[in-house]
Amino acid sequence: MQFIYEENPQNSMIITGDNYKYLFKVRRVKVGDAVNITNFNGIIYKYKITNISKKDANLLKIDEFKIEQELKPFHLGWCKIDTKNIEKVLPTLNEIGVTKITFIECDRSQRNFKLKLDRITKILINSNQQCGRVEIMKIDFCESLDEFLEANPDAKVLDFGGEKINEYFETAVVGCEGGFSERERTLFKNRYSFDTDLILRSESATVAVASKVLL
Structure with a gap:
């Protein structure tokens, strides 16, 4: 995946549920790794993983950048x-x-x-x-x-x-x-x-x- 979806990205976040399973059981990311998150507003938020437990993980926002995608109207x-x-x-x-x-x-x-x-x-x-x-x-x-x-x-x-x-x-x-x-x-x-x-x-x-x- 290019990024994961979160409805309301904050400066610091706790990841649970399906996103947690994908990041830590499929991609097997570790503390210190970076993760991209978006709420589909055209902005990508980059987070650093600061802590991982058995059911959730803590993330801290370290950067954000806007992505311009020119899709033909169809x-x-x-x-x-x-x-x-x-x-x-x-x-x-x-x-x-x-x-x-x-x-x-x-x-x-x-x-x-x-x-x-x-x-x-x-x-x-x-x-x-x-x-x-x-x-x-x-x-x-x-x-x-x-x-x-x-x-x-x-x-x-x-x-x-x-x-x-x-x-x-x-x-x-x-x-x-x-x-x-x-x-x-x-x-x-x-x-x-x-x-x-x-x-x-x-x-x-x-x-x-x-x-x-x-x-």
Whole structure:
């Protein structure tokens, strides 16, 4: 990990719980070693380990510095699918640099799946600690594709038979497993697709479009 997350870094701190286990049972850091901590405000706080006990450790802040990360704005409108599949691919989208995801209740979304913001946030925090991203991805929810497209009229919709993706754009929409309904297709101002005859799963399409646009 590049750093660990603490909600409210202080000049002196006591580390417990998961962060303690990671630092002292996985990384096996010692007294006198330095540890980087952030609360995802763009600042890294450097601490020196001053004492280690069986359940916690004492840290003293010795420095802090601001990190500038220039991420291209990329907003993904993702029609909701199985929560487990969303959670599996979230870290990858986070590492690629997606800046915001809005989960959309489209006509063919499976309504019985409930996304929990606190769980999503925890996944993103763990991903940030691993990849070094210093700001949390923004997460939003939308009740319908109609509502999302009204708020984001320039969004590029990923659908079969559309224009091939060959340039950067800021907002994309990916459908759910059943695809878009015929009613929803009447809402599209444009359609984009990949240069392949293969059918991508919803989660594969999100990674593909983010990679195509951002990397």
